[in-house]
Amino acid sequence: MSAPAAPAATIRVDDxxxxxxxxQAVDQLTFAVDAGQICALLGPNGAGKTSTMRMLVGxxxxxxxxxxxxxxxxxxxxxxxxxxxxxxxGPAFVPHLSGxxxxxxLWAAARRTWPPRGLDAALDLAGLGAAIDRxxxxxxxxxxxxxxxxxxxxxxxxxxxxxEPANGLDPAEVRAxxxxxxxxxRAGATVLLSxxxxxxxxxxxxxxxxxxxxxxxxxxxxADALGGATGTYRIQTDxxxxxxxVLREAPGVTAVVAHNGEVIVTAPTVPAGExxxxxxxxxxxxxxxxPAHQSLEDAYLAMTERHADAAx
Ligand SMILES: Nc1ncnc2c1ncn2[C@@H]1O[C@H](COP(=O)(O)OP(=O)(O)OP(=O)(O)O)[C@@H](O)[C@H]1O
Numbered sequence: 001m002s003a004p005a006a007p008a009a010t011i012r013v014d015d016x017x018x019x020x021x022x023x024q025a026v027d028q029l030t031f032a033v034d035a036g037q038i039c040a041l042l043g044p045n046g047a048g049k050t051s052t053m054r055m056l057v058g059x060x061x062x063x064x065x066x067x068x069x070x071x072x073x074x075x076x077x078x079x080x081x082x083x084x085x086x087x088x089x090g091p092a093f094v095p096h097l098s099g100x101x102x103x104x105x106l107w108a109a110a111r112r113t114w115p116p117r118g119l120d121a122a123l124d125l126a127g128l129g130a131a132i133d134r135x136x137x138x139x140x141x142x143x144x145x146x147x148x149x150x151x152x153x154x155x156x157x158x159x160x161x162x163x164e165p166a167n168g169l170d171p172a173e174v175r176a177x178x179x180x181x182x183x184x185x186r187a188g189a190t191v192l193l194s195x196x197x198x199x200x201x202x203x204x205x206x207x208x209x210x211x212x213x214x215x216x217x218x219x220x221x222x223a224d225a226l227g228g229a230t231g232t233y234r235i236q237t238d239x240x241x242x243x244x245x246v247l248r249e250a251p252g253v254t255a256v257v258a259h260n261g262e263v264i265v266t267a268p269t270v271p272a273g274e275x276x277x278x279x280x281x282x283x284x285x286x287x288x289x290x291p292a293h294q295s296l297e298d299a300y301l302a303m304t305e306r307h308a309d310a311a312x
Contacts, residue, residue, distance in 0.1 A: 085157030142168035231268030
C-alpha cells in the first residue's frame with residue numbers, strides 16, 4: 001500500500017491577533033494561500049508582516065486565532081515545519097564555523113542525512129561562492145542574509161515563508177531567485193513572502209495580502225488589484241495629435257492624455273472597439289489598443305492611503 005499523500009501545502013491564518021505591551025502588532029487577521037500560489041504580504045513598516053510570519057512558523061504564539069500549515073496548527077517543533085523553508089530574522093549561525101558547516105549543523109538538527117536534495121541549487125542562488133567555506137564571523141550582513149536564503153531553500157520545501165528574501169541581492173540574483181520561486185510554485189509549493197520592492201513583487205506574486213496596523217485591508221489575486229483602472233486604454237497610433245483630437249470629441253470619453261507617444265484614454269462606458277473604430281473612421285491608423293493596468297505601486301498606495309483616510 002502506498003503512503004497517504006501529504007496534505008496540500010496550504011497556509012491559513014484565522015482571526016490571528018498578537019499584542020506586544022500596548023502595541024497591537026496583528027489584529028484579527030484572516031487570509032489563506034493555496035498550493036501553487038506565490039503570495040506577497042505587503043504593508044508599511046510596522047504593519048505586522050514579520051509578527052504574522054513568526055506566528056506561522058511557531059517562533060511566537062498568537063494571543064488569539066490560529067495559524068495553520070497544510071491543515072496543521074503550528075507550534076515550535078510541529079512536524080509540519082519539516083516541510084517548510086523559513087527565512088525570518090535568521091537562525092543564529094555559529095560564528096567560528098564556515099557557512100557550509102553551519103548549514104550542515106542546521107540540517108543535522110532535523111536528523112537528516114547530508115546533503116539535502118536542494119543544496120547545490122540553494123548555494124548557487126545564495127551566490128556565496130568560495131566564501132561558503134569561510135568562517136561566518138567574517139561575513140557581512142548581506143552574506144549572512146544569503147546564507148539564510150540557502151538554509152531556507154536547501155530542503156526543497158513545499159511551503160516557503162520568506163521575510164524580505166531579496167534583501168542584499170544584486171539584480172541578477174534577484175531574477176534568479178524569482179525564477180527559482182516561480183519554479184517551486186509551479187511544482188506545487190506555496191510561497192508567502194514579504195517585500196517592500198513592489199516592482200519586483202509585481203513580477204513574481206500571483207496573490208497579495210495587504211495589511212496596515214495589523215489589520216487586513218486587501219487580499220486576492222494580483223491581477224484583481226492591478227485591474228482597478230477599468231475603462232482606461234492605451235492606444236498606439238500612427239498620428240498622435242490627430243488621435244488626441246478625435247478621441248476628445250468621441251462620445252463617452254472622460255479623459256484623454258498623451259503619454260510616451262501613446263494615447264491614454266478613459267471611457268468607462270465605451271468598449272475599446274468603438275474607440276478604435278472612431279480613430280479608423282477618421283483615418284488614424286491604430287497600431288495597438290490595450291487596457292491600461294495600473295502598477296502594483298499605484299494600487300498599493302491607493303489602498304493604504306484610502307485605509308489611512310478611513311481610520312482618521
Ligand atoms: N518583540 C516585540 N516586542 C515589542 N514590539 C514588537 C515586537 N515585535 C514587533 N513589535 C511591534 O509590532 C509592530 C509590528 O511589527 P512587525 O515587525 O511585525 O512589522 P513589519 O510589518 O514586519 O515591519 P517592517 O516592514 O518594518 O519589517 C511594530 O509596531 C513593532 O514595533
